[in-house]
Amino acid sequence: TYGYKELSMPPDANGGFKLEKNALHIWPRRSFMMIALPNADGTFTCTLFWPFTGPNSFDSLKTEAEVKQFFDETFPDAVPLMPDLVKEFMENPVGPLVTVRCSPYYSGDRAVLIGDACHAVVPFYGQGMNAAFEDCTYLNQALQEKGSIAEAFKTFGDERHEHANALADLALHNFVEMRDNVGSQGFLLKKGFERILTRLFPRSFTPLYTMVSFSRIPYADARRKAAKQDRLVLQIGVILVMIFALLVFLFVR
Template identity: 50%
Template sequence: MRKVTIIGAGLVGSLLATYLGKRGIKVDLYERRGDMRKEQVDAGRSINLACSTRGWKALNGVGLEEEVKEAAIAMHGRMMHSISGDLTFQPYGKEGEAIYSISRAHLNKILLDEVEKNSKIHFDHKCIDLDLENATVTFQNEQTKQQTSCTSDIIFGADGAFSAVRETMRKKLRFNYQQQYIEHGYKELTIPPTTDGEWALEKNFLHIWPRKQYMLIALPNTDGSFTCTLFLAFRGEKSFENLQTPQQVSKFFEESFPDIIPLAPNLLDEFFANPTSGLVTISCSPWQYQEKIALIGDAAHAIVPFYGQGMVSGFEDVRILNDLLDEFPNQSILQKYTNARQENGDAIAALALQNFIEMRDLVGDPSFLLRKRIEARIQNLYPGKYIPLYSMVTFSHLPYKEALSVGKKQKKMLDEILQISNIENIWQTEKFLEIIHKFITVYQNDVFVRK
């Protein structure tokens, strides 16, 4: 691999270019948009992202973990807001474990700066044709309309959920492709800083207003603001289609999120100015063709954002591909990369859809909170062996497909434990130790993580 073309200078494409450039490979990174460091450019579908263990390891591999962490805010758990304004805290993991809120645009700028230390970035270049057999791609300059072509050893499609590279593969190969939109869309809103420049809510939490069939979340920004995202069905009684006037929107928020109203003075203006966007899951195969063309990140496995693993799973794609280059020097590794990542891409897609239901419907439910407390106690009783599903996904490097499999078995065991009479009163007592020992004796091969 001497010369590589990467299409898409978003987060995953930029990280891939950074890794390969540091290896001494000649990399050309192409982006259809302009340079976001010099002009206001749409940075993607969301201005906030969550980064966790897998993402930090990938950034650490190119020496960027500390720089990015300095621009991020730790969120130690979920803070649930009831309609009455009551707050309930649920930690994400063990003490000290957190996910981090980071600006998508700021992170992308850090990565672009790093790319340019070893490689060339071509902005305003749209992919208009791809010759799979000869690994040749043709671009059109969006400013001059001039067309140019380049041939490489490998072309990576890192061009997002609506990838031009993947579309060419779909048309020209025996290619399996599936996309699924959920019934919900999203709209972003803002809680600005207070008059003294502070956060209007506790900054070190991901705030959630769960309302069964819809929800609002808020992630902190370093400027004292929060980026809020309303997830709501497109159609139905409570839906975007029924929020067409200021009066309808005001009534909806007064009934569903009354504590937001005094914190978001620009609520109505933002609601009607900001777009309503869809949420799609995309799966496909193959991810590579003849060791010349490969998909990575959202181009290979776009997922809904409810596990905070969209960017993170793409970063893990890059890190594992780089590990394969170390393990198999001077060998073809694209099929090995596909073998290592495709099932895991499918697994995190399933987990993300599953977590939407948890965040929207369950996090405020007393029986769900009891389940989480019982599970935390089991984890404390069997440290390093019993790891809850969320922690496997977020705070470990266990393959997603293994986390999904173990998580299903843990759920089965917990379902049975919660059926025990008076469990809500005995889970903290000595009697519980005897109960859980019996369950673990039966289930340990299934619910313990194998090292």
């Protein structure tokens, strides 16, 4: 199982960001990764996601020299930007990555769970807090619309459950995408193709990431729509390859 450790990247000598600030920076290393997210004060918070135990894990680095050697070999471009790296690594705790799935979210009209209490998700979609705020919106709506508290809790809990479960799956899947796929040519090609389709058909084609992060489309609905789009992208890709192969064949002949 994986854990995470936060490290910091201070601003440059002029107080500015050391990396592009309007980006999520990822150092994908197949089975693990480090990311850096900008803060308002010019710093970046770097997070290393790595197994707790095993030959290549948090547990495997015991001394300052081992930490230095690991980062020099694994993230050589980040090391000069993180002057307190070794000290922070030795001092900062390793946090657990937890997924919580439960049902139902309510008990009659006495109690209802919202947020991480009923659907904690791993942080790879950046949606945990968003989902918790969304719970507030939906619970508030149900309390306004339904005739009793019990009915409101039930409506909220039953409707939210499917979407929270979908988010848990999406967040787990995005870990694989971020730590492994982002480095592959096939992935970059698919993303480029998706961008073209979004420009050509902005009303009917929306990438999954956009639906999840920048819209109120419920998570399970976004996942269903994305699965349909993926099939379409695959079909168009196959047709394009066949047309290309046919043209090459005709040309060569």
